[in-house]
Amino acid sequence: MHRAVTDWFDDAARDLPWRDPSCSPWGVMVSEFMLQQTPVVRVLPVWRAWMQRWPRPADLAAESTGEAVRAWGRLGYPRRALRLHAAAVEITEHHGGRVPAAHELLLALPGVGAYTAAAIAVFAFGDRQTVVDTNIRRVHARVVTGRALPSRSLTAAELRLAEELMPADDALAVRWNQAVMELGALVCTARSPRCEQCPVRDACAWVAAGRPEPVEAPRGQAWHGTDRQVRGAIMAVLRAGSAPVPAPSLTGPVDVGTGAGLAPEALRALDALHGLGAPEEQRRRALDGLLRDGLAAAGPSGVSLPG
């Protein structure tokens, strides 16, 4: 399998800037933050602009968190921007401005969990670490375990399996991790896997079993009418303009009449927020959450991005 999958990878791998040998560990780290729950195609332009503007951790650390959140744009989960900023500050203050190479030190950074720490150690520093992301879990579930999809949460058995499957050689292990992840992203996809293109289809337990259906029905992510949706709409308003937005125009009735001084984009975003028809109480709760999380800041003239 090592040979089949890595050979396939050599031929099919996407040409991504954070995979270029010239990419700095910081570039790899930024990509890993942005790629958390976010597809590659949406990350690419934001990553390029980000690296252009803040080529080193210290460059980002010198900025306000609000600027980080604004540059994050519409990638989603804007708290990731806060965590990336906080990690940059920590790297600047405690690691001499360089992304640490040790898995343990990486894990201690804000926003860096088991996956991201392993990914940075492997892809930026060539370590032999076990990387387990959603793609790798799915490939293992199918090829080895014969199931359509992995369970909802990562199990100790999966971790053990991933360790056992990894090549002993350091350099090969790096490519293996990269290759299995890519296989899951391009061929062994969740919805409509392209088994005819798979380099290990003849060894796949799931194919051999006749591609049985998933045992667990996926749990849908509620969206319409949730606080998340309202939070997102408020964030869109704050990102759209630099001028503070009076809190009542965010949480109050539509006809509050406080549009003066706001950029046209901000007004459009404000219309979208009101268009949701969310109750005032919910909008206030959402705004409080954003303030508490540090995604928004309250000033004398209204609410804006922090900093």
Add this chain to the structure above:
DNA sequence: GAGCCGTGGTG
């Protein structure tokens, strides 16, 4: 472990 946290593409 479950719930929460954004956004846009897609089958």
Add this chain to the structure above:
DNA sequence: TCACCAAGGCT
């Protein structure tokens, strides 16, 4: 149309 899904992390 609409639920599912995407290189997770934190509480």
